[in-house]
Amino acid sequence: KNEVEQSPQNLTAQEGEFITINCSYSVGISALHWLQQHPGGGIVSLFMLSSGKKKHGRLIATINIQEKHSSLHITASHPRDSAVYICAVGYEKLTFGTGTRLTIIP
């Protein structure tokens, strides 16, 4: 069993839909990271959180430490949100999930 599991693996939605990507982890953590990887391969850090909720524009990340679960939400999704979203946990060394491939159709 992977230490970090994401669901779904693939998600296709229509433009404007509310998107939820989930991340469950089995290890103790100090922080959880949400990353975005575009088709060219470059990775951008979206959030780092250790409790509660963070919001940036149309993106919202939540974490429940007791349940070892985090969600990434995208409101009013747009085709430019199409990317792979990666969850990672750890402190000095990160353990990564395998990613959720999101495709938003115009």
Place this chain on the structure above:
Amino acid sequence: DGGITQSPKYLFRKEGQNVTLSCEQNLNHDAMYWYRQDPGQGLRLIYYSQIVNDFQKGDIAEGYSVSREKKESFPLTVTSAQKNPTAFYLCASSQGQGTEQYFGPGTRLTVT
């Protein structure tokens, strides 16, 4: 513009040759990391360095070597001992343990 640069973006080598991937950052970050990404797998840590002139093995260090002679530079050498070197390699940096990591654009290495 502050950031991380990796060069080249695409690299082709013959089997048996060593190859060095470049990673430079001008963010004044103490920590730097090398990751490998394979299709269908999460990123895996190859080596990391928390400070100049010091580095530690990650989860898959066999067949790789690094140096950290300058704060801004952390080159990765893929040696001929690495059995499956074809992969996408990502470099990252951070201010230190437990802080946000910033990633470079990656180098796609193909060994034939």
